[in-house]
Amino acid sequence: MSLLSTRGLSRSFAGLRAVHEVDFDLPKGEVRALIGPNGAGKTTFVSLLCGRILPTSGQVFFDGRDISALPAHRRIGLGMAYTFQITSVFSRLSAYENVALAARRRVHGRAEVDRVVMRALEQAGLHDRPDQPAGDLSYGHQRLLEIAMGLAQAPRLLILDEPTQGLSDGEVAAFKALIRGLKDSTTILLIEHNMSVVMETADRVTVLNFGEILAEGTPAEIHANAQVQAAYLGTG
Template sequence: MTLLSTRGLSKSFAGLQAVHEVDFDLPKGEVRALIGPNGAGKTTFVGLLCGRIAPSSGQVFFDGRDISHLPAHKRIGLGMAYTFQITSVFGRLSLFENVALAARRRVQGTAAVRAEVMGALAKVGLAGAAERAAGDLSYGHQRLLEIAMGLAQAPRLLILDEPTQGLSDAEITGFKALIRELSATTTILLIEHNMSVVMEVADQVTVLNFGEILAEGTPEEMHANAQVQAAYLGTG
């Protein structure tokens, strides 16, 4: 059953077509990787899905409902959570308080909030740093904190934009394990440049190029696709 879909979704900026008539379907329970060269329209597309960018034309559907004109906070309320390329943590607040801000959208009461916060921080490996100021974290750890903030909302759909950027090899290994764990209960859309991450965790891959879907299929199919190699993988 499809959880998220778009039909004819387009966005132009001052005459430049960033996303052009994209038809996209993400089934419930799938881990989908969205890949493509720089400037392919990936971040714009995600902004359209999340409600941070208004479409020029086309529709976005979530669990069968047309959400094309819902603002971002309304989409969060329906069960969408997302992290973006640029971290949006509150640097002066502790890790605990950053995640608590997200958790309080869903649960009430000190004990319940604390349980959700510490559980989310533990999943991303940051429970031991709960009282540190978020601004003191490395960039990579701020990305992990953002993921914890998303997890605290118990989303039906988790959208991650370049989540492994700035992570060490060991942290990337941990991230892969986290995605495999989350995939049992959460649909995931992953925008990712690290092809080892894509190959290991994605069920299906969508390739964007010049704002349009170039190809879709399994990671192995996309790795072997001559068009994808030419456009993105730098060969062929």
């Protein structure tokens, strides 16, 4: 059964079709990568899924429920968590405090919050930086902190928009291991330009181009797809 799906999902801005009649299905327990050239509509599509913007037409379903008109905070309450390309950490708070704010949405009591926070920081590779102000972290570490904030919510669906942007090679390797470790407990939608991350972590890949789905398949199938090569991978 699909945890997340869309039917005829569209969004236009001043007559420009950013997303056009997208039918999309993400089964429970899958890691799905969403790729496409710049301007393909990926971030707009994800914003529609999360409720940051509402569709011009079409529907979004989460676990069988029509959530097309729900605001973002209500979707979070249903079990969706997401990070975006622009970091949204609280720069004056410590890494621990940032994650604790997210954790308190679902757990209470100092001991339980502490357990959840330290577990999320450990998963994100930030267990040695709990007291560091978020604003003092590198850009890459701020991205990892956002992921920790998402993990602290124990989401049913984790949406990550360009999570490896700004990460070092070692941090990217750790991120791949993190995604593999989450596969048994969390459905993941990953918007990513780093093709090694896509090829090594995704079960399936969806390719957007000009706001429409160009292709879907396994990483190997997408890599071999001539249309995708021409539109995105720069060959053919």
